[in-house]
Amino acid sequence: MTRVYALALGVLTAFGGFVDIGDLVAGSLIGARFGLSLAWVMVVAIVGICLYAEMSGRIAAVSHRPVFDLVRERLGPRAALANLSASFLITLLTLAAEIGGAALALQLVTGVSHLLFVPVIMLTAWLVIWRLKFSIMENVFALGGLGLLAFAVALWVLRPDWGELAGQALHPSLPEQEGLPTYFYYAIALFGGAMTPYEVFFFSSGGVEERWSRKDLLTSRMNVFVGFPLGGMLSLSIAACAAVVFQPASVQVDSLSQVVLPTVVGLGQAGFAFVILGIFAATFGATLEAALSCGYTVAQYFGWQWGKFVAPVKAARFHTVVLVSLLIAGMGILTTVDPITVTEYSLVFSAIALPLTYLPVLVVANDAQFMGDKVNGRISNLFGSVYLVLLLVVALAAIPLMIATKAGE
Template structure:
């Protein structure tokens, strides 16, 4: 029963961390612009992050190290500095996007401009991190994130062409505007295969004191949790394709268009659920990314770190998430459109993937860390595919931003 509860709570955590401002906005843009044709990108991204999450949990449970610990130890600090800087900078931009997502939800709820909410949202996140425990962050906020299941209900009520939905799971040539099509595909993959998620996952495993007895549960958590999160993201795409396209909305360029996703099928309740989904999912992601910033820097420099310890016992750790939240809130305070920040940050995430994924592959094949639990042939092939895809994305993302991202 105890192991079942661990699996259940871990699945809830995975779902809560998967769907946030990035995946919600990119899925909506894909559905509005190209119907169901980009469903394959979501499926590929979900499979990739499920593999990476399972490996992250297995690495932590067997080696007793986080991924950042292993990278620093295996490659030395000078080489580790590159993935460290890339991850910290991209995470900061993604953190700004998530704070912006909460602010947009609050603007919908109160009619007070989103920029006025940025500092209060950052302050509330800081207070929860300062006073809360890892269990509160991991399970409390994520349980509330189950409200995002409303998109599954909306997708069923929208009565899409399920044959077209199934056809969209197979990559096909863009029907029009190829640059925009591939840019959105890149953004979806960046939103799904985010390094902060599997890096946070390994740190969380150490916080929860995982060992080899958790290997089976880890497989269930990563597969079911990420799979369910991917299903919700796919539901957003289906709703956008079934609801927005028939209304002639081919581009989601303004965050004021987001309520159109749920209102046509769920009425006023849809507006409330959209506000709750956006606020809770983005706030949960804000907490996780701010914590990951602190985990990454503390592990890089060998500081003491734990969300369960008192802040004065982890001064550097606590200072990192404090400064990260403040810096990430500033672009929103100055009025930068959160939706544009989100789109750019997802593409930039794709560019940064090789810096974190390739060293992780090396660690997962180093028997001095994982022993007999090193990657098998299938896992290696999958990660090699991810790394290769990452390099391709890194090459094409910036031109696509210029040609199709605007």
């Protein structure tokens, strides 16, 4: 069991990247409109996030310092400030979406307006971050998020035409009613959601929280190569369920209640119970990730004491940033803005910030001053460079495609 719990950080981080509120809605929407013709994007994203998460975990294990702590030292305060500004704003927007998503999950269970749950979620998240040990936090919400496996089970029970689904995934084609700009707009949203900037900052900071060292390099890699593919598999299951249930009827998915419907069709009330547990655990876990990441990046940039591995009184400024971030994000949702709308925009804006996030990771992973003999090898640098070019293309295309398609309408 110890080995299983050692993977909790990777699983929790992957849930934040692949099956948080943004990916739940986007995955179902894409499955309903495009079937599995965008499955190739998820494969590309899984490889990319595994590549850079492995670098981030290795940096934490070898240097005993998180990625962002080294960015300022390696790139200088101005370049690091640009990175901080972009990543912090995107993470704050993501935090608002996750708070709204957790509130929507509770609304599905109780029928009470999600707005009434927002203050409760903000307060609970703050108390968890303030009082609960990091190891307990990651284990509880990583295990709870596994309730989302209900989508994979429901897909099997629904007995789809596996040949047709495989054909959509292996031979992607554009549905007649969809345009190419819309197709690529959702491709960027899916890619941006899977490689959300805060993932690498949270993962490397989590490695320091767990006191990783060189002897934990295998643990770090196991977290990467188990957690993120698992998250990607769940995301594909969500899209496949929507393709089976909604696409034949040309139903548009625009609410969380529709997202969970395939599990109810396949598994009944038991499926609904498991998937709601999974959604709440994943979205609340992502709330914790995003809130902590806000604190991590700001504290590490300014050189403040940070983290849950020290007493809160010794990291007061770090906890203050976390608290203020929760308040700002929660108040944004309390304006009655639709959390799903916030979710959709957070995915696209995440794509814009990707180059600023991942370039410093590649630079630090090649610095022998910090990494010693554990610098990147040729293959890591080759793929890392290819992905940087891809990230730049995605960032440049995101806003024009959003405007051209009216955010995918």
